[in-house]
Amino acid sequence: MSxxxxxxxxxxxxTLLFLTIVLTLGVLSALRVGGRRAPRFVLAGLHRNLTLAGLGFLAVHIATTVADSYAPITLTDVVVPFGSAYRPIWLGLGAVAFDMIVVLTATSLLRARIGYRRWKALHWAAYACWMAALVHALGTGSDVRSSLFLLLAGVCAAIALAAVAWRLVAAGPGNAGLRAGTGLLTLLAVLVVGAWTVSGPLAGGWARRSGTPASLLGKAGTTGTTDGTPTPRSTRATPSTDDGDERGDGG
Structure with a gap:
């Protein structure tokens, strides 16, 4: 493996971890949380700096993905969703998340010009951006069956869900119907993603069903593990019609 x-x-x-932390800090900022030990300007600065750090890791993630010749992923696939030859839907969600991050960052820099109301309306998309990034990680990641990855994804999901719940509860007595609807929609999204994760990435045959090109499928040059996931011996393998790929992402 390279x-x-x-x-x-x-x-x-x-990057997923940074997005989760930034989302949580955004909720704290929206709720005007602060005090002597953590003044609001400190939270705002932390939110900004962690956003920039997350963008740095995201840039490296994109650069290494495109530079690695293992999967046919191009720069166009990074920006234009659902057109990739490699897992188009799940990679496409990553492109959607990236495009949204660019828009959210740009509008934050132009906040004074576009106005607070427009900026706030646009930044509701941060929740959808986080969800797209999570599903992208589950759908394309090669560590989905790893206990450490599942722990990371679970912790990030729990933190994000808690932040959303806190914002809905602490938003005040107004718009009770809207807040209740948003809460139910959030819960439904969590249940759908959870059910999909179990029946999709964690189930057998995901490499083939997710849209991995046939040239990358197979167990040639690999050894099987106890759960049927091939373990790589080298960075390349002779293609075959078997499910799974040589990088051990779980076929």
Missing amino acids: LLWYATRATGEV
């Missing part, structure tokens, strides 16, 4: 592949995996997971 260093680029390891870098892609690591930076992708770290």
Whole structure:
């Protein structure tokens, strides 16, 4: 396996963690949380700096993904969703998340010009952006069956869900119907993603069903593990019609 592949995996997971922290800090800022030990300007600065750090890891994640010749992923696939030859839906959600991050960052820089109301309306998309990034990680990640990855994804999901719930509860007595509807929609989304994760990425045959090109499927040059997931011996393998791929993402 190449260093680029390891870098892609690591930076992708770290980026998801940063997105979760930034989302939570955004909720704290929206609720005007602050005090002597953590003044609001400190939270705002932390939110900004962690956003920039997350963008740095995201840039490395994208660069290593495109540079690694293992999967046919191009720069166009990074920006234009659902057109990739490699897992188009799940990679496409990553492109959607990236496009939304660019828009959210740009509008934050132009906040004074576009106005607070427009900026606030646009930044509701941050929740959808986080969800798209999570599903992208589950659908394309090669560590989905790893206990450490599942722990990371579970912790990030729990933190994000708690932040959303806190914002809905602490928003005040107004718009009770809207807040209740948003809460139910959020809960439904969590249940759908959870059910899909169990029946999709965690189930057998996901590599084939997710849209991995036939040229990358197979167990040639690999050894099987107890759960049927091939373990790589080298960075390349002779294609076959078997499910799974040589990078051990779980066929």
